[in-house]
Amino acid sequence: xxxxxxxxxxxxxxxxxxxxxxxxxxxxxxxxxxxxxxxxxxxxxxxxxxxxxxxxxxxxxxxxxxxxxxxxxxxxxxxxxxxxxxxxxxxxxxxxxxxxxxxxxxxxxxxxxxxxxxxxxxxxxxxxxxxxxxxxxxxxxxxxxxxxxxxxxxxxxxxxxxxxxxxxxxxxxxxxxxxxxxxxxxxxxxxxxxxxxxxxxxxxxxxxxxxxxxxxxxxxxxxxxxxxxxxxxxxxxxxxxxxxxxx
Numbered sequence: 350x351x352x353x354x355x356x357x358x359x360x361x362x363x364x365x366x367x368x369x370x371x372x373x374x375x376x377x378x379x380x381x382x383x384x385x386x387x388x389x390x391x392x393x394x395x396x397x398x399x400x401x402x403x404x405x406x407x408x409x410x411x412x413x414x415x416x417x418x419x420x421x422x423x424x425x426x427x428x429x430x431x432x433x434x435x436x437x438x439x440x441x442x443x444x445x446x447x448x449x450x451x452x453x454x455x456x457x458x459x460x461x462x463x464x465x466x467x468x469x470x471x472x473x474x475x476x477x478x479x480x481x482x483x484x485x486x487x488x489x490x491x492x493x494x495x496x497x498x499x500x501x502x503x504x505x506x507x508x509x510x511x512x513x514x515x516x517x518x519x520x521x522x523x524x525x526x527x528x529x530x531x532x533x534x535x536x537x538x539x540x541x542x543x544x545x546x547x548x549x550x551x552x553x554x555x556x557x558x559x560x561x562x563x564x565x566x567x568x569x570x571x572x573x574x575x576x577x578x579x580x581x582x583x584x585x586x587x588x589x590x591x592x593x594x595x596x
Contacts, residue, residue, distance in 0.1 A: 360476035372480055373473055376429075376502035379482035383428040384558060385515035385549045386415065387525070388486040389542055390497040391533040394566015395488035396576075397426040398542035400517070400550050403557040416561045420445040422489045423458055424563050424573035428515030429483030429502075437485050437500075440468050458489040458496035462506050470504025484514040490571045517549030524548065535568045539576055543584035544591050551592060560585060 357363055358371030365371065384400040399415040415434065416426045419441035427434035444464040448456040456464075465485065472478045480502045487498045497509050511525035524545045533541065542562060550558055562581055565573040576584075 362476045373503045376480040376482040380429040380484045383515045385517035386426040386428045388488045388497045388512040389538045390495050390510050391538045394535045395495045396538040396542050396564045399426050399561040400546045401559045416563050418573045426486045427483050433481040433483040457491040462487045462498035466500045466504050466506035486512050520549050539584050543588040547588040
């Protein structure tokens with residue numbers, strides 16, 4: 350039974366006859382048209398990296414970031430609609446602030462991801478709203494150690510050792526599966542993350558991009574911070590060399 354062109358995509362609260370919610374699928378398409386974002390959970394922390402496509406030479410370098418800090422120990426990287434990403438980050442920050450105020454302790458990465466996923470799933474239930482067109486990777490370090498989660502537009506929340514969302518997610522996942530993530534240090538993960546981002550961008554050569562990268566763990570005193578400039582530049586250089594060798 351087909352439901353294409355039958356009007357079942359007019360509301361996020363309507364199922365098609367074959368059990369699909371088209372508004373959620375459209376939100377996933379918005380994610381697939383965005384630059385790639387990846388996360389690596391390694392033995393001593395988490396590294397987040399994003400391929401931020403530059404659509405205009407007039408944009409200020411470093412502005413319109415796709416990696417944001419939602420709590421001192423948690424960062425988020427997103428692929429999809431930037432405005433929706435900012436709304437997700439605000440929901441996450443509010444959840445973290447409420448927990449600190451009520452319980453006098455920081456929110457765990459899992460609890461924060463669950464909270465955001467519940468909000469995301471709520472936006473798939475009513476005809477007056479639409480699903481968020483963004484997939485978000487949450488990474489951080491809490492009392493259970495390094496953690497990495499993805500929240501999808503449907504509200505699904507899953508934990509990962511290595512995560513990838515966006516246009517180049519399939520190639521990025523293939524490369525992540527080749528790594529022994531549990532044995533990597535944060536500095537080694539930075540090098541691998543840069544290599545993977547440059548590799549997936551190679552299929553989209555006509556567009557310029559900026560590499561955004563942050564980490565949280567032993568190297569950053571368990572705070573979510575940008576990767577130091579000298580290390581980031583070294584990672585970029587090695588990534589370009591690896592890409593030339595690959596070609």
